[in-house]
Amino acid sequence: DAFRQSIGVPVDAPVAGIIARLTEQKAHRVLFDAMTRPELSALHLVVVGDGELRNDLHSRAESLGIFNRVHFLGARRDLGNVLGAIDIFAMPSYWEGLPLSMVLAMGAGLPVVASRVAGIPEVVQDRTSGILVDAGDSEQLARALATLVNDSALRSRLGEAARAFVRPRFGVDGYVSSITALYDRLLAAKGLN
Numbered sequence: 001d002a003f004r005q006s007i008g009v010p011v012d013a014p015v016a017g018i019i020a021r022l023t024e025q026k027a028h029r030v031l032f033d034a035m036t037r038p039e040l041s042a043l044h045l046v047v048v049g050d051g052e053l054r055n056d057l058h059s060r061a062e063s064l065g066i067f068n069r070v071h072f073l074g075a076r077r078d079l080g081n082v083l084g085a086i087d088i089f090a091m092p093s094y095w096e097g098l099p100l101s102m103v104l105a106m107g108a109g110l111p112v113v114a115s116r117v118a119g120i121p122e123v124v125q126d127r128t129s130g131i132l133v134d135a136g137d138s139e140q141l142a143r144a145l146a147t148l149v150n151d152s153a154l155r156s157r158l159g160e161a162a163r164a165f166v167r168p169r170f171g172v173d174g175y176v177s178s179i180t181a182l183y184d185r186l187l188a189a190k191g192l193n
Contacts, residue, residue, distance in 0.1 A: 003081045003082075003084065003085045004085045007046065007071050007073060007085070008071060009044050009046065009071055009085065010044070013042060013043070013044045014042055014043050014044070014087055014088075014149045015043070015044045015045070015046060015085065015086045015087050015088070016043055016044070016045050016046070016086060016087065016088040016089070016090050016113075016145060017045070017046040017047075017048065017082060017083070017085075017086035017088070017089055017090065017105075018031060018045070018046070018047055018048070018049075018089070018090045018091065018092075019048040019049060019079065019082065019089075019101035019104075019105070020048075020049050020091070020093070020099070020101060021049050021050070021051040022047075022049050022050055022051030022052065022053040022054050022057055023051045023052065023053060024053065024094070025093055025094055025095060025096070026049075026091075026092070026093050026094075027092040027093055027094050027115070027135065027136065028047065028053065028057050028092075029057070029060060030092045030135075030136055030137075030138045030141060031045065031090055031092050031138075031141065032045075032057070032060055032061055032064055032066060032070070033064070033138035033142075034092075034138045034139075034141040034142035034145060035064070035066045035069065035070070035142075036064050036065070036066060037139075037142040037146070039142065039146040039149075039150075040142055040145055040146055040149065042149070043069065043145065043149055044069045044070075044071065045066075045069060045070045045071065045090075046071050046073060046082060046085065046086055047070060047071065047072045047073065048073045048074070048075070048076050048079070048082055049074075049075060050074050050075045054072075057072075058072065079101075079104060080108075083104065083105055083108040083110060084108070086110065087110070087148070087149075087155060088110065088111055088112075088113060088145065088148050088149070088155065089101075089102060089105035089106070089110045089111070089112045089113070090112075090113050090114070090141075090145070091112060091113070091114040091115065091120065092113070092114065092115050092133070092135070092141055093114075093115050093117060093120075093135065094115070094117070094135050094136060095117055095118060095135070096115065096117050096118045096119065096120055097118060097119055098118075098119035098120070098122075098123065098182070099120070102114060102120070102123070102124070103123065103166055103170050105162075106123070106124075106129065106130075106162035106163060106165065106166040107162075107163060107166045107167055107170065108163070109159040109160060109162065109163040110159050110162065111129070111130050111131070111148055111154075111155050111158035111159045111162060112124050112129065112130030112131070112158075112162060113130060113131045113133065113141065113144045113145055113148065114130060114131075114132060114133070115132070115133060115134070115135040115136075116132040116133065116134060116135065117135050119182065120132070122182065123165070123166065124162075125161070125165065127158075128158070128161050129158055129161040129162035129165050130158055130162060131144040131147065131148070131158075
């Protein structure tokens with residue numbers, strides 16, 4: 001609650017967060033478009049990261065009328081505080097490898113709404129540990145976010161499943177072997193192994 005107050009987020013508001021470079025790849029614009037939907041009018045968004053789209057994204061949030069609900073925090077090192085202050089983690093990327101910030105969010109017990117691209121579906125199990133949407137589809141993204149905003153029991157269930165899935169696979173002990181296995185599978189699928 002204290003951290004939310006320090007960044008200007010109402011303590012009782014539903015909060016989504018994204019931790020990513022401010023680049024085209026991460027699809028912040030798609031997320032902002034989703035935030036304009038009436039069913040998400042109470043949702044606040046915490047944006048952690050910096051990049052070449054910083055000024056453009058600030059302007060876009062203003063032009064969409066959501067700037068008062070979008071909290072740009074810049075690059076941060078206190079990700080534990082950030083993850084503790086949000087209810088839902090968003091990763092709407094157009095393309096992606098395996099985003100470490102998403103794995104950290106899942107390990108913190110947060111449900112994830114993410115694009116169905118590259119390595120993400122190998123970690124986020126649709127409707128089990130999060131909700132997968134098509135990349136670039138702000139309507140699907142809005143529906144998925146609204147589903148989680150309106151159902152605290154589902155948020156808890158998906159968040160716990162997310163934590164249970166990533167902790168044994170991405171803990172310090174298992175991280176290297178799981179990443180190696182993932183690369184081995186991807187290389188084998190391409191016939192390069």
